[in-house]
Amino acid sequence: MGPVKCRRLEGKVAIVTAATKGIGLGIAERLLQEGTSVVIGSRRKENVDEALQVIYILRRNKFSHLQYLRSRVKDAKVEGIEGHIAKPEDQQKLIDFTLEKFGKIDILVNNHGISPDFGHILDVDDKLWDKLFEVNLKAGFQMTKLVHPHMKKNGGGVIIFNASxxxxxxxxxxGVYGITKTAMLGLVKSFAAGLVHDNIRVNGVAPGLIKTNMSEQIWKHGEKRQQLVMEKAGIKIGRFGEPEDVAAAVAYLVSDDASYVTGETMLITGGIDARL
Structure with missing residues (x-):
């Protein structure tokens, strides 16, 4: 993607969970480029430290327009903190850390999620079932409840869920991973209806096959194999998605350009027919 020219989010403060790699890191970078101050969270401190380094050098190995990007994010700030997103005490720590650093919360991106390679749905035991729902669904539910009073106090905000x-x-x-994401679609709609009177919009993004570590076994093959995978999946655009593709959609949804959008989940799939 080319240089980001929008500055729609000047002065905003965002939390992005699971933001040290892949889609989460892409979202954090994009929000910074648009003027947001960002707090990134992740389970391991070393991952947080590494991600902060990556953000500070603005992915020098990827962007040819480095000087342009540096000029666009020089006034934005980024902080990071480690913690397990499914633990209530770490959720509260993330909220308190953000308020301590930046004084408010305007945007929450519930990006976290796990997808173990668990095979047939009948082979999923109760422990794994509970873990998937705890991390993929319940943690975002809890984080939204925690940020709500702070957004309400500030006069509003935006919450995003990363579905699939x-x-x-x-x-x-x-299969069970998909079930947690189906439930998330309903969670988005319920929160959108419940928080609208507090001027809080709630939306989701539903990425397709994005080039991240989680999906590496799908896309990291030779060109011929990749083409077969894309044809089987129904990707019409002819390439796998990049984290920046999802980040651009999130930037739109949290901006005033989407001020009349709530309760929606945007598919970002390169044309996969996932619904009518």
Whole structure:
């Protein structure tokens, strides 16, 4: 993607969970480029420290327009803190840390999620089932409840959930993961209806096959193999997605350009037919 020219989020403060790699890191970078101050969270301190380094050098190995990007984010600030997103005490620590550093919370991006390679749905035991729902769904529910009073006090805010196209389209081998994402679609709608009178919009993004570590076994093959995978999946655009593709959609949804959008989940799939 080319240089980001929008500055729609000047003065905003955002929390992005699971933001040290992949889609979460891409979202954090994009929000910074648009003028947001960002707090990134992740389970391991070393991952947080590494991600902060990556952000500070603005992915020198990826962007040819480095000087342009540096000029765009020089006034934005980024902080990071470690913690397990499914633990209530760490959720509260993330909220308190953000308020301590920046004084408010305007945006919450519930990006966290896990997808173990667990095969047939009948092989999923109760412990794994509970873990998937605890991390993928309940943690975002809890984080939203925690940020709500702070957003209400500030006069409003925006909350984003990172769902998946598998919430609409059943995918063999990750059935329970998809079920958690289907439930998330309903959670987005329920929160949107419940928080609208506090001037808080709630939306989701549903990525398709994005080039991240989680999906590496799908896309990291030769060109011929990649083409077969894309044809089977129904990707019409002819390439796998990048974290920046999702980040651009999030930046739109949290901006005033989407001020009339709430309760929606945007598919970002390159054309996969996941719903009508």
């Amino acid at each position: 196209y598998t919430g609409y389209l059943t995918t063999t081998g990750i």
